[in-house]
Amino acid sequence: MKKYPGIKFILAHAGGFVPYIAYRILLTVLNEKNKAQQAWTLIDQKHQVPEHLAVLKQFYYDIALSASPAALPSLLEVADPDHITYGSDFPFAPPAVVGFLNGRFEEYRMHSSLRAAIDRGNAEALFPRLKA
Structure with missing residues (x-):
């Protein structure tokens, strides 16, 4: 990310397992000596953890096939x-699967401005030339 700051990486499917292993990623960026102690210190002081995981906030994520009750909260915690942009994985995923997960996304309680941003606004900001 530092070497190529102009590249905007989009991690598909809510980043896959990235949100799930965010704290393991944190451990890799800490010094070799006393990693466990450093991690617990950061976790105990919650306001410091996002600073060390800021690199994850630099990525973009789509929610293709990932709007489940387990995946979406994890993504919202990390990203x-x-x-975060909408994604469906159509035509690769069967229409019934896309429809089912779209339904889960519609049922997920979030502020209407966040939903509008995920549905369209964030993608328009990322790709301004495609804005209608």
Whole structure:
């Protein structure tokens, strides 16, 4: 990310397992010596953890096949809300699967401005030339 700051990476499917292993990623960026102690210190001081995981907020994420009650909250915990876009995985996923997960997304309780941003606004900001 530092070497190529102009590249905007989009991690498909809510980043896959990235939100799930965010704290393992944290451990890899800490010094070799006393990693466990450093991690617990950061976790105990919750306001410091996002600073160390800021690199994850630089990525963009789509929600293709990932709007489940387990995946979406994990993504929202790790990602910058302005970096989450809608995705369906159509035509690769069967229409019934896309429809089912779209239904889960519609049922997920979130502020209407966040839903509008994920549905369209964030993608328009990422790809301004495609804005209608």
